[in-house]
Amino acid sequence: MSLTTYIIFAIIKLAIVLFVLLTAVAYIVLLERKVVARMQNRWGPNRVGPFGLLQPLADGAKFIFKEDIIPDSVYKPLYIAAPMIALILALTSISLIPFGENWKIAGYHVPLEITAFWNGNGIQDINIGLLIILGITSIGVYGVALSGWSSNSKYSLLGSLRASAQLMSYELSLGLSLVGVLLISGSLSLRQIVDSQGGSIVNWNFFGRLQFIAFFIYIMAAYAETNRIPFDLPEAETELVAGYHTEYSSMKFAMFFMAEYCNMVTVACLATILFFGGWHSPFEALHIAAPALWIAISPVFWFVVKVFFFIFLYIWIRGTLPRFRYDQLMAFGWKFLLPLSIANIIVTSLVLALRS
């Protein structure tokens, strides 16, 4: 494969993933409004188009045509840069996610993720995908912190302080909860982590390898990282108006909003890859005969199904749980999740050492 074909493939993949992701984000918002409405015995948006399916388009148009207000007292360069930082980092992390097995297109071996590097004569997977995603999440604090500070408003500053403290505290548990999975698969490459779970449903880290405690820690910490209920204190509307994006309007607010939902998708993808066997079908052990087309498509199908389940879980929890108090949030992160994740590492490595 020459450099030119590599670049062409990269651009095509970039365009497809960006289109699918942004459409998905728009419809996740609609799904959330619908599902939460049904949980509260309401109808939800149902006026625009059949079943309200065109609501995201109407929302998008509204965001674009709204007046973009920049308050006088903001520190302008950072006020404008902050939503961009948030969205760019959210979009960057999704580019490391592999969505399925390698495809063969026109004789070329094409991995189904955007960031695969060119090693001179072919495309190669990235070895430390998981670490890079963790790095991008850790930089993600700046979008929130800078927006709150540059807005020069007390609600924004308090919201961003809360958000940054929360992100830093839960990042620790998040990183440590993944160590068990890394010990089992022995690799930092997302593709190899998925490959190590192949064969049957028993090989998934969640079921057969007893990483459900790690999964619990991961999902709690990830909810806190994405500022979602029950950890949405940074934008607690009863106390802080809207938290760090109080002073933002129009597309700048929409960028924060899109970044939040992109991060949700990334978290769901990572949960699928790390704990639920990635693109492996749950019926893989049965060896059911299937047509060739289905064999090519089924990895992506199962991946999307699992990701959809986690997105639904997000919405379900939003409709169910109340918000934490701030001291409860910190105590939960430091006094419960962190010791639990360290215990998980010790037990997992002990079991692995005794078995080998």
Next chain:
Amino acid sequence: MLHQVLFIIFGVVCVAGALNLLLQRHPINSALSLIVVMGALALLFLLLGAEFVAAVQVIVYAGAVMVLFVFVIMLLNAGVEEHTRGSRVAIFLGIPGLIAFFIFMCWAIGSNGSALGQARIGSFYVPTQELGIALFREFLLPFEVTSVLILIAIMGAVVLARRER
């Protein structure tokens, strides 16, 4: 060819960030330029093939240490700094020293150029597993000593920050 282009790009970004750090008048802009420097350094590590070091550079320095810097600046609400006209020591000692340093570096690299060799993309490639094995087998004692040192530093920070009432 490609590695030279990438090296020059990230090297220039790195140096420009460092200069911007000194020239900016607002502390938060200086802190942000330092983040750019850290990021560019991580990419330079990545060019050499030290992928784990690059990732850790981003996670620890750009993601954790600099967040604390930014926090402190935000909480202290530090204003625009005042520029003085510079001291005489800087003019009479610093500038000749800088020129001498540049000349020395040019001479050293120019005269030993062939002996220094060349670095290409990934010429110092170390897989993360091998790094871990080296760290926990051959360098276990230094590793443990460092961790004890960090632990003592944490305890010292707690003791200093917590005043007896």
